[in-house]
Amino acid sequence: MSDCIFCKIVKGEIPSKKVYETDKVYSFHDINPEAPVHVLIVPKQHISSHNELSEDNVDVMKDIHLAANEIAKKLGISDSGYRLINNCGADAGQTVFHLHYHLVGGAAMGSKIL
Template identity: 55%
Template sequence: MDCLFCKIVEGTIPSAKVYEDEHVLAFRDIQPQAPVHTLIIPKKHIPTMNDAAPEDMELLGRILLAAQKVARDAGLADDGYRLINNCGRDAGQVVYHLHFHVLGGEKLGPLNVKEQPDR
């Protein structure tokens, strides 16, 4: 498999790890979009959120709890942080291995989301 994040999990590509357990890995993004920008990934290869299956429910919970710990350890818990998952090309997903971005360390502006008409 030619997956960048799988290679990081295997250790064949180095990363600046900030958290690791048997199911989840967190490391600093090499192109940070905020003073703190960490990626949280499952060690199991799941291409997108749409590919997560019912049997991945516990793993998804572990990812969210890892994100909480990473944010707390980085000093972001009190002032706030953003947790983002881009799912698919139109959402901006570049690496097709499920991952979440933890962003913080400054006041983050609003997301660039189009207004939805009232329904």
């Protein structure tokens, strides 16, 4: 999508602080971090939300989760713990309608869901 901010980041049209990249996913530091480590993991293919996953594109979930493992190791939080969060829809807090996951960690987090 031409007006999608994450598509523009993936294409290099908007600068980002890259953390990890494969042929299918791109990961970068969140510009408004909510934890010492706050990274976004996005598929390079535009998929609006988790609801748009289908038989044709669901394989990207494997790539996202494998990327999360590698990123957690790279950033030194794989042993201490982290959260992998997806907001699906406006009421859940999704503000950019390009499927993405927040990998957050680097500090002890409470059990509070929100």
